Amino acid sequence: MTTVLVAGATGSLGSLIVARLLERGATVRALVRPSNADGGARLREVAAHPNLSLVVGDLTDGAGALVPHLAGVDVVVSAVQGGPEVIIDGQLELLRAAEAAGVHRMIPSDFSINLWGYDYGVNILSDLRRVFAAAFRNSAVARTSVAVGAFPEFFLGPFHEVLDPAAGTFAVWGDGTRKIDITTIPDTAAFTAAVALDPATAGRDIHVVGQQLTVLELRNEVEAASGHRWKLVRRGTLDDLQAEIVRRQFAATSPFQYVALQYQIGMYSGTASLTDVRNADYPDVTPTSVAQYLAGPGASHFEIQAGAQSTEDWPAAV
Structure with a gap:
């Protein structure tokens, strides 16, 4: 044993x-x-x-x-x-x-x-x-x-500024057509x-990975699970994203204020993509799809959250 x-x-x-x-x-x-x-x-x-x-x-x-x-x-x-x-x-x-x-x-x-x-x-x-x-x-x-790529628990939360329930928006940098890796x-x-x-x-x-899908496909899953439309907000190109990271770094009092965008530029550019995915080596692990996650605990992402996140601690995960 x-x-x-x-x-x-x-x-x-x-x-x-x-x-x-x-x-x-x-x-x-x-x-x-x-x-x-x-x-x-x-x-x-x-x-x-x-x-x-x-x-x-x-x-x-x-x-x-x-x-x-x-x-x-x-x-x-x-x-x-x-x-x-x-x-x-x-x-x-x-x-x-x-x-x-x-x-x-x-x-x-x-x-x-x-x-x-x-x-x-x-x-x-x-x-x-x-x-x-x-x-x-x-x-x-x-x-x-x-x-494993990104945790949807964080990627769809306030940390990544992708989903904004109060505004009803879904934000993306770049064209949103490159597949990203998501695992609960x-x-x-x-x-x-x-x-x-x-x-x-x-x-x-x-x-290993739960699901690979583009950010635009992720938006479709969010709309299907929530039952309403989320306005697509295009933040800019990946060059614009890099410029925003640098701008935030100069003004930041904590890495929490820019590190989410550092994850995103790696994911959206493909430089951080998983390679040689080995799910087949562990056939008894059946990953949760994004749709399943959003139909369960992920439904909380559609609710307007009270209070702001702390910017004093190191971020917990992707």
């Missing part, structure tokens, strides 16, 4: 990864902070599972303190989110602890667009993940990266659990 330690186990993605690993028969250790020593609300439904144990710790504790939690672990899955102190420094402590404990593989917290289709400086969050990836070059722990958070968890238990993925970048 494979033993997997999940860091970030109480988060929206991490908790689902824990649940899907347990369903697949893995032994799971959930690394939880002292403030979530009981597993928190998201792990409550699996807290009594016989193959789940909670270990209390934090990446800021350092590699030495993390090593005992990793004894006998085969695979580490990191679903943490944050800035460089988490994605680079914290995950590096986790990697060093994994090396000391003899762990074979680690899945870092990538879960994003294709990190390697564009240069440094295009996307600040991708840059953090690429810097951390370099730490595996001389490591005995094999890196397995999971790329639950499907990402299901794929990640399958990848974590697949030793053939050692040292590889695994691309």
Whole structure:
């Protein structure tokens, strides 16, 4: 039986990864902070599972303190989110602890667009993940990266400024005819659990996807699911998008204010598109279509949201 330690186990993605690993028969250790020593609300439904144990710790504790939690672990899955102190420094402590404990593989917290289709400086969050990836070059722990494209939970929310329920508009940069990659958070968890238990993925970048469709096709799905028309707003060309990114960077007090557009330019230009999609390797994972998502939890995107999002924290995901 494979033993997997999940860091970030109480988060929206991490908790689902824990649940899907347990369903697949893995032994799971959930690394939880002292403030979530009981597993928190998201792990409550699996807290009594016989193959789940909670270990209390934090990446800021350092590699030495993390090593005992990793004894006998085969695979580490990191679903943490944050800035460089988490994605680079914290995950590096986790990697060093994994090396000391003899762990074979680690899945870092990538879960994003294709990190390697564009240069440094295009996307600040991708840059953090690429810097951390370099730490595996001389490591005995094999890196397995999971790329999924964009989460519809974020892409259709206020973060990306695509869908505006108050104005009844759907915005696009460029001509909207290039296919983009969209995978729900639950499907990402299901794929990640399958990848974590697949030793053939050692040292590889695994691309999996829920659905590939153009932004204009996405608008059609939104209209079909909501039952009304959404006015198409063309923001400008991709050159205009790049100019808007630069403008926002000069005025920004937080990366939150421009990083969504950095994701979009990679998606709309195709440089961030997934390649060699491996869904067929995991036939027991049936991805949710955009239509299914919008008919379920995604219907909340059609409602006018009260209050503004914080611009003080690092964005959580694509």
